[in-house]
Amino acid sequence: MGDRGRIDYDVLVIGAGFAGLHMLSELKKAGFRCHAYETGSGVGGTWYWNRYPGARCDIESVDYCFLHDRTLHRDWVWSERFAAQPEILRYAEHFADRAGLLPLITFETRVVAADFDALGGVWSVRTEHGDTVRTRFLVTAVGCMSAAHTPEIPGISRFRGERFHTGRWPHEPVDLAGKRVGIIGTGSSGIQVLPEIAEQAAEVVVFQRTPNFSVPAGNRPLTEAEQAAEPAKYDERVALASTTRFGHVVPGTGKPILDTGHGTRLAVLEDRWALGGTSIVAAFTDTGRDLEANALLADFVRDKIRATVTDPETAEQLVPKGYPIGTKRLCVSDGYFATFNRDHVRLVDLRAEPIEEVTADGVRTTGETFPLDVLVFATGYDAFTGALTRMNITGRDGVSLTRQWEKGPKSYLGLAVAGFPNLFTIAGPGSTMVLSNMLRAIEHHVGWIRDLLVTLRSADLLTAEAEADSQEDWACQVAAAASRTLYHHTDSYYSGANIDGKARVFMPYSGGLDVYRRICDSVAADGYRGFSLSRASEPGR
Structure with a gap:
């Protein structure tokens, strides 16, 4: 053979x-x-x-x-x-x-x-x-x-300084002390990396196409008591893995924000903001499916940005507009917005002045040329x-x-x-x-x-092979689950919008991990329904 x-x-x-x-x-x-x-x-x-x-x-x-x-x-x-x-x-x-x-x-x-x-x-x-x-x-x-993914910006290959992508960062230390650094992209990695780079660099220019919602992490060391208590929670965590939407508990009030009085609503959101983490988007039951409800949460976060950034013009450039909160990845960072209050950090709004080219010594937009020693691409992934x-x-x-x-x-x-x-x-x-x-x-x-x-x-x-009809039916279920959310109001990497020429299809199943698990497990229990299982390599008839 x-x-x-x-x-x-x-x-x-x-x-x-x-x-x-x-x-x-x-x-x-x-x-x-x-x-x-x-x-x-x-x-x-x-x-x-x-x-x-x-x-x-x-x-x-x-x-x-x-x-x-x-x-x-x-x-x-x-x-x-x-x-x-x-x-x-x-x-x-x-x-x-x-x-x-x-x-x-x-x-x-x-x-x-x-x-x-x-x-x-x-x-x-x-x-x-x-x-x-x-x-x-x-x-x-x-x-x-x-x-x-690195966008096709004219002149990138001509840049004589150092270039890094956040998703392929060097293993050895990168010395940015005294250097002029440009960061292209303000998604999750851009938001996390900026405060750290600003601590080292002499100048930082952030090139932003789309402002993103970001909430405080509220990070801290775990106490010895918290660490010691964790093993006893194991069985509970295992149970929650299969019975919760995200695979772990994201506590909420269980109430719609539209049915909650202004004072109570504000107190809940303030508590979540102080706690840190992404649970603020799950505080109320309707902010992920109702535009009016979502706007109340989004406005709360927008006001926090305005209260943090001292320059009003910069603050407005950083305030996300035109899409519901949570329909792009909600970013988490302690100190991102406050970093723009530092004298050596500058924001460039690429909606107002797009990048024309990368030069040998920096970046030229339609409005200005920025001399740079280092370019950091926080431009995400395909x-x-x-x-x-x-x-x-x-x-x-x-x-x-x-x-x-x-x-x-x-x-x-x-x-x-x-x-x-x-x-x-x-x-x-x-x-x-x-x-x-x-x-x-x-x-x-x-x-x-x-x-x-x-x-x-x-x-x-x-041989096990997915059947075409079952695949088509699942694609319809994925689309239907997304249609019950607010994701279709936003261009994001969830639908491939960050990659030029990529088909726009909402790719994740948004019905919840608990529901998804039940569907997959029922397929298995039913003899792997939707698969052709055979002793030969030819598809089942």
Whole structure:
């Protein structure tokens, strides 16, 4: 049979972030021959690459961690309310070492192509080093936001200073002391990095296209009492993982803001602002689905910005307008808006004066030229699909995933794609992804995929493939869930609007992780409804 009869692995995993590590761990425990390829030189995924100053999780540490292992949860002690990148990376490294996963990972190796061999019923996967391996099942764990995006600004290659992207920050320290730094982008990473850069640089120019809502983090060290009490909360957290919208508790009043008196409403919002974190958007039940209700919350945050920024003109430029709060990612940072009160920090409104070009020595807008020594691109990612479509994945009949998703991604449950047998996408488009706690979503996806693979093995089945009709029905459910929210009032990376030429399709499932889990689990309980399961590589008839 030659090479066609060779199968190197039962399951190959692409990526060694939290999703890839957990998938490997579960496959190993279930007795599958498994391996992973990872582009970086270490584990951690998002937290390996995002090393920019100020990088920090916006979910509380005690919720942003694995729950599938009681001992792991008990033995790891978080130091802060919102963990910073170095601590989260240490946690990923601890998990990988504890589970004995490092021998199963080939680092510094990018997958450049994956082709499904219909006759052999296996995936042929090629790396950048020219190696090819064959695997029965292929699981992508590439992350929702890993394909860093730098906009095509004329002249970038001519810039003689240093250039950095927040999503690919150097591992070695970056010395910005005494330098003139330009930051392009004011999304989550731009908002986190600015206060840190302003502490070092001689001058900072922030180039803003769209102002973003940001709330205080209220970060602080966890007390010894809080740390000691955490293990006893394990069972409760496990239960909440499957019964709450986000995978963890986001406390609210349970009341509509429109039915709440002005004084009470203001007191609740002030309490949430002082507490810090994103729970302010869940304080009332109607701010995520009613424009009038949303405006009351948005105006509260806008007034906070105006009260913080001393220069009225700069404040108005920083005030988000024209879209509801929460329909773009709500950013979290202690000190972002106050940083604009510093004499050496300047805001440039690109709506009023767009960038014309990057010069050898800075940035020229339609209104002014800004001499710079360093350019920081906080310009985000080709989110949800970019890491997959850049990988040259080809399914049945030579159809590429990139081509199939040209008009927007469609999948079945965010887990599988019709025409691509035995390919599973952890946190793929069509799942809750970033609209829930990513660790809770990952744990559910990994467990679900593991159980399907065990079922196939037990029944001596070789192929699982999403059915086209089921995929189309799920795409309609994803769109319907989004239509019941305010997301369609905003252009955001949720719908690909940050990438020129990308199809505008709202990609996450917004019905809540609890509802999503019930749907996926009912599919499994019903014999994996919507999948063709067969002993041959041909699709079921």
